[in-house]
Amino acid sequence: MPVLVVTGTGTEVGKTVVTAAVAAAALAAGRSVAVLKAAQTGVGPGEPGDAAEVARLAGPVTAAEVARFPEPLAPATAARRAGLAPVRPEAVAERAAKLATEHDLVLVEGAGGLLVRFDAAGGTLADVAGLLQAPVLVVAAAGLGTLNTTELTARELGARGIGPAGVVIGSWPAEPDLACRCNLADLPDVAGAPLLGAVPAGAGALDPAAFRAAAPGWLAPRLDGTWDAEAFRVRQAS
Template sequence: MVLFVTGTNTGVGKTVFSYLLVKALLEKGVKVGYWKPVETGADPFPPDATLLSELLKVPLEEVVSATFRLPLAPAVAQKYEGKKLDLSFLKEEFERRKERYDFLVVEGAGGLAVPIFGDYTYADFARELKLPTLVVADARLGTINCSYLTAAFARQKGVEAVGFAFNNFTGVDPSEKDNPSVVAALTGLPVLFRIPRSRDWKRLKLEPIAVEKLLFLLGGKENPYRPTG
């Protein structure tokens, strides 16, 4: 089972969600892995991959395949740093991990329209590898537009979006109350996860029923309506 995690923008919490999902699956006893095909802004270490490698207790090279120092889109970072990515290499890296784990979380960079090389985007990558995709969005004012556009672009590109995770609920922004229901109505996709803003976010836990629903949507055997007590 595989899930591709994308976002409506950079900095909306893709790694926070990925970390919490991996942690939840580990607690369920699932043989779970995490993979970030490309991480930029690795100066000197890749921050996202480092977090997940520590959680999973695996070497960095197990969770990230290519890194770039500059915090740019992968296609742009390659131009400045003189390194070239190879699609066949990334596909091989994916297949190797897919066979190794029962559940693989794949995290993109930025959003679906971010180019990996040339005009080849993460949307193309997700479609080509047939990756069910969850969109992480910020809960704040403005998320309706960003979320709707991301869902529309996913459909246009043939990406199978399964739902949203809304991050950074503050309890202060009045738009937070209705944003999830409006986005769900506009896109036809469920908002599966609601994650509060927290400085100590590593201690947060995803709602168990939401994890069950995600597994159900991905075709697993878990029943989202199974009693949890």
């Protein structure tokens, strides 16, 4: 799995923190890692973006961006309003493929959900995954409403012939309600892919050393971790 595309089911679901956890677990397993942000929005020149945040939390990764735009909008809209050239899926795929020749793992992080538009032609992160023939890790919310957005994301991937690598819950609450607990069983069912982890709410605020030490415990062995989905479900049900 030299390239793994990371998408959210929407905004603010914990995608960047999950990307950092996957990077930290891979580094702990002795792998070299690059993180590529396809389109960074809402960040000015010289300000740290999501790729830099992944590096801060995870450790020594190669952090890169294809483009950035100042306003916190969808990339196509942000590019148009800034009078800048938009991101093209081909450019993202080309950059990721180059990084894959130099690293054991390349994590390509999208902006928002799978079908957020990069350009006026309708290019998206899904197109990037198709060009790279790369699996897609879906970062989902924990609570009510997540089944719909997760299934829509998985169906779109399936329609394009792209298999989801799995689902990671991006922010698992300290006191999960009934919907959260039920979703542990229902998410893999609607996604047609395994549940590969649950990152605790607030994990991004941890000291980087604590984050790196804990990250493998949030992720399944497929992501270089030790997390067990069935054991986690049993613990949360008790």
